[in-house]
Amino acid sequence: MKSLMELRVGETAKVMKISGGFRMQVQLKNLGFHEGVTVILAKKSAISGPLMVAVNGSNVAIGRGIASKILVSPAGDTTEDAHATDSAHGAAK
Amino acid sequence: MQRILLTGQPNSGKSTFFNSLTGYKALTGNFPGATVSYQIGSLNLMGTLYSIVDLPGAYSLIPSDKAEFETKKFIINEQDSTIVNVVDASVMSRSLEMTIELIELQRPIVVALNMVDSARKKGILIDAKKLAQLLDAPVVETIANHGKGTLDVIRATHGKHIPANATTLRYQRDVENEIVELAEKLPEDLVASFHVPGRTVAIRLLENDPFYVKELERFNGSLLEVVSECQQRLEERHGRPANFVIAAERHNLAMSIFEQVTSFERTKPTLESQLDTIILHPFWGYLILLTVFYLFFTAVFKTGSYFEGFILSQFEALGKLLGGWMSQGLGLLITNGFVQGLGAGLGIAIPYIIPFLVGLSFLEDTGYMARIAFLADNVMHRIGLHGKAVIPFVLGYGCSVPAVMAARNLETRRDQVVAASLSVLVPCSARTVIIFGLVGFYLGPVYAIGLYILNVFVIGALGRIAAMLDPRITPGLVLEIPAYHMPSLKNVAAKTWIRLKDFFTVVIPFLIIGTIALGLLEYYHLDTTVNAALSPLTVTILGLPKAVGTTLIFGIFKKELSLMMLFQALGTNTITDVMTIQQIVTFSVFTVFYIPCISTIAVLYRETGWKNTLGVAFGTTGLAVLLAVTARLVMGIVL
Known part of the structure; x- marks a missing residue:
């Protein structure tokens, strides 16, 4: 598992766990970031700028601070892929 | 009369939907006791009158801020209304959660499946019939920016059907x-x-x-x-x-x-993703941004100056005519003040503000505004804010009032207050009139651009100071980057009109009152008293002619009054006859930075409270004195 930040542009991954405050989690969920959802890192901007992530057909800009709190498992990394939500619980403990 | 509540997520095309039904007759309403506003309009369809309320966009019915709280209270209390839930078909999976929340309220509901055309382009095909079955609610496909299907949605509200099946309710x-x-x-x-x-x-x-x-x-x-x-x-x-x-x-x-x-359906990579490769490019993106801004402001000033001359000459002629008709005295003075104030409003503010607002709606509706936030994120982080906070600053170049209001969309109180307070320092179109009319005209464009650059640096420095004083870290950017859309003219026009109404109702009365008051001051020779009272600041500290005192007071009513009154107070149309270059620069620097105009103060008070507003009023004036004195000293050395 790695953070959204560590993905390469164009790479597909599954969201495993979102940490951070409830407020931010709601904000991310409202825009489609749920555990188990597939996302694509669409764009990385210069130096310290935000990432653009494609999720459920829409594009969302995410600052790097928040992106580092979203843990993902890149497609093809099958060990952690199976029960996304369950393993997220495991990680939470 | 049937009441319809339009609800939907941001970017679902809800306002376009509203505008396509009610046009320009919409009124702005405020939730009781709150600053959150909604639009209300009416529609007459086959003899039935509908009152349609466009509620602020929300991602969910669980309120996370004051606006959402008020919106929610409103929906709950409006028990006899039919809810129309506008859903962006291309991001339906996420919108459906709110649809379920609305169904849980157990009110009559119709789902408007909007932007089916752009969903289809993305390869997403939705079976509206099946969706209607599962939700147990009418689902109508719409393309609101072409006005397609919107009336069918209204017709579908007739059934007043309350969803009752178990799919969404268990x-x-x-x-x-x-x-x-x-x-x-x-x-x-x-x-x-x-x-x-x-x-x-x-x-x-x-x-x-x-x-x-x-x-x-x-x-x-x-x-x-x-x-x-x-x-x-x-x-x-x-x-x-x-x-x-x-x-x-x-x-x-x-x-x-x-x-x-x-x-x-498999689709080819859309033109859109290719467009974003260039528009969000780490180098070309910024070049495009600068070009867009340059073209935008050039277009605004070109159009503005074209109409300004024409409108002003009409009012001047009218003033002369009045002078011929009426006898000298208080009556003429007040009538003249009224005509001049109206002329100033219609002749100077409106010609620049209309093109600005049109351009602004265009930037928003095409989806470029969100991309500006994306590009600006890392610069904004340097001043302790994030990308979304760029919007108040961009708006600030038009008018500080919408700029302060736009700061509301930021997540934390700290960010809202900092962005609102700093955005009032951005030279609004009124101050731009001063910069161009005084500095640009008499000293050349280099000085004018220099003043803009100075302004950006001052705001940046203050942002850094604010970040140091209050090191709570801003939560960072989370912002939907909407698909590109061809803006519909109807929507752009409606948006412009709604924003313009504030100018008619708030700004022009102030301009008229201000002009009449200055006339009265002169008539009773009170202007010399005001000038004398202000002379320690104007003459001693800033080294300006005594007569500018009243103009600064009137600048508080409306910034461009400073310039118009300057001509009047000095009794000349050629400033360089009575002021040196050093004085012009000092005066301009002072007027750009000092206390925001009275409309801005009012809205700043509403949005951030009186403590902060007082802080901003005194802080900016102190800052203006500091910068103007510096400018005076620097110009003294340079010249």
Whole structure:
């Protein structure tokens, strides 16, 4: 598992766990970031700028601070892929 | 009359939908006791009159800020209305969660499946019939920016059907049991007071929805314990807090509906993603941004100056005519003040503001504004804010009033206050008139651009200071980057008109009063008293002619008055005859930075409270003195 930040542009991954405050989690969920959802890192901007992530057909800009709190498992990394939500619980403990 | 409430997520095309139905006749309403506003318009369709309310966009019915709280209260209280839920078909999976929340309210509802054309372009095909079956609510496909289907939505509200099937109204068994159990324990008259079913109240309480929790507390505080017992049971069984359990339930429900009604088609990479490769490019993106801004402001000033001359000459002629008709005295003075004030408003403010507002709606509706936020994010982080905060600053170049209001969309109180307070320093179109009319005209464009650059640096420095004083880290950017859209002219026009109305109702009266008041000051020779009172500042500290005192006072009413009054107060049309270059620069620097105009102060007070507003008023004036004195000294050395 790695953070959204560590993905390469164009790479597909599954969201495993979102940490951070409830407020931010709601904000991310409202825009489609749920555990188990597939996302694509669409764009990385210069130096310290935000990432653009494609999720459920829409594009969302995410600052790097928040992106580092979203843990993902890149497609093809099958060990952690199976029960996304369950393993997220495991990680939470 | 039938009442219709338009609800939907941001970027769902809800306002376009509203504008296509009601056009320009919309009025702005305020929720009682709150600053949150909504649009209300009427529609006459085949003899039936509809009153349509466009509520602020919200991602969910769980309020996370004051605006959402008021919106929610409004929906709950409007029990006799039909809800129209505008859904962006291309991001339906996420919108459905809110649709389910609305269905849970058990009111008549119609779903407008909007932007079906752009969904199709993305390869997303939705079976509207099946969706209607699953939701047990009418689903109408619409393309609101072409006005397609919007009237069918209104016709569909006739059925007043309340969704009743189990698909959307039953969760997984153990969660549902917990909900039902809690619902049974809730006192009947409390539930009745909400006009929504007990099940919905129970769900909301389990989610800690502040709206219901507050009411429950007021009704009977001990019931909160019953709620938290249920929450604990859910948490033990599911290994996460109850509000997450409920959110997950609703999400799963939405996904299951989504999967049953959607089919996908392979599409070629859209033009859009290719466009973003260039527009969000780390180098070309910024070059495009600068070009867009340059073209935008050039276009605004070209159009503005073209009309300004024409309108002003009409009012001048009218003034001369009046002078011929009426005898000298107070009556003429007031009439003349009225005509001149109106002329100043229509002749100077409007010609620049209309093109600015049109351009602004264009930037918003095409989707470019969100991309500006994306590009600006890392620069804004340097001043302790994030990308979304760039919007108040961009708006600030037009007018500080919408700029301050736009700061409301930021997440934290700190960010809202900092962005609102700093955005008033951005030279608005009125101050731009001063910069161009005085500095640009008499000293050349290099000085004018220099003043803009100085302004950017000053704001940047203040932002850094604010970040150092209050090191709470800004939560960072989370912003939907909407698809590119061809803006519809109707929508752009309606948006411009709604914003322009504020100018007619707030700004022009102030301009008229200001002009008349200055006339009166002169008539009773009070201007010399004001000038004398201000002379320690104007003459001693800033080294300006004594006569500029009154102009600075009038600049508080409306910034461009400073320039117009300057001509009047000095009794000349050629400033360089009476002021040196050093004085012109000092005066301009001072007027650009000093106390915001009275309309801005009013809205700043409303948005950030009186303490902050006083701080801004005195702070900016202090800053203006400091910078103007520096400018005076520097110009003294240079010249």
